Amino acid sequence: MPARDGLIRIAFIGFGEVGDLFARGLRATGRVSIAAYDIKLDDPAARDGMAARMLRAEVRRCASTADAVADAEIVISAVTASSAEAAAQAAAPHLASHSIFFDINSAAPSTKQRAAAAVTEGRGDYVEGAVMAPVSEAGLRVSILAGGSRAAELAEALNGLGMNLTPVAHEIGRASATKLCRSIVIKGLEALMIDCATAARHFGVQDDVFASLSASFPSIDFARLAELMAGRVAQHGVRRAAEMREAAEMLASAGLQPGLSLAIADAQERGAKR
Structure with missing residues (x-):
């Protein structure tokens, strides 16, 4: 996979927290x-803030998706879930021959399948990725499930650079379904804890509430958990809301009720700092 100069050429579409952390680790x-x-x-x-972030990470700042992906062997799409399909469509016509478009966005299986169709209509190949833990804690070593015909090949290349990919399927959708089913619980717990803590503070009963919860589940410090989860939602609530709407799409496409996931999405959005 290395190019003529011995370097593997990687492009990021989306350079938020995930792109920044990954790029620094890879660099x-x-x-x-x-x-x-x-x-x-x-x-x-x-613009200036983003340009400064890219400069600090020592990556080449590009004026467009087309510019970024033109000669990349691996393109990592790290946008919001709601933009995942559009990012794939924008990149598809400009991908280098036999390049791999690695979609690590938290999107529904159906969204990933449509994104894959767009990529494979061009010259690239599509691999879906499902990030299974907070990147802010694990960094480059965060667990990522990978699916697609070249998932094993991509895992070998990126794991050799310090990443932690596990190929789970040749088909697109299994990895993202695993991620979003997990997210219903994780993001749902965050929404529950925030509403619980907010109501308990309003009525001045938070100490009693958290003591009662800890008596039922002695291994959990609920006061600390509520504080941690509120911080995560404040920072990432908008992105997590988009993820939960993808979970709702996944459920609806399976003939299941999406209402709970949509309510979690609304709660995540309410808790986000704008």
Whole structure:
């Protein structure tokens, strides 16, 4: 997979927290060259901040998706779940021959399948990724499930650079279904804890409530958990709301009720700091 100069050429579409952390970790190996494009570069109010982030990460700042992916062997799509399909469609016509488009967004299986169809209509190949833990804690070593015909090949390449991919299927959808089923619980717990803590504070009964919960589940410090979860939602609630709407799409496509996931999405959005 390395290019003529011995470096693996990687492009990031989306350069938020995940793209930044991954790029820094990959750059530290000395074995990659990295280009990046983020839609914030098109926003005069956000452009300077994003450009500074890319400069600190030592990646080549690109003016468009087409510029970023043109000669990349691996394209990592790290946008919001609601933009995952559009990002794949934008990149597809410009992908280098036999490149791999690695979609790590928390999107529904059906969304990933449509994104895969867009990519494979061009010259690239599609691999879905499902990030199974907070990237802020594990960094480059975060567990990622991978699916697609070249998932094993991609895992070998990226694991050799310090990542932690586990190929789980040749078909697209299994990895994302695993992720989103888990997310119903994790994001749902966050929503429950925030509503519980908010109501308990309003009535001045938080100590009694948390003591009662801890008596039922002695291994959990509920006061600490409520604090941690509120912080996560404040920082990532908008992105997590988009993820839960993808979970709702997954459930609806299976003939199951999406109402709970949609309610969790609304709660995540309410808790986010704008």
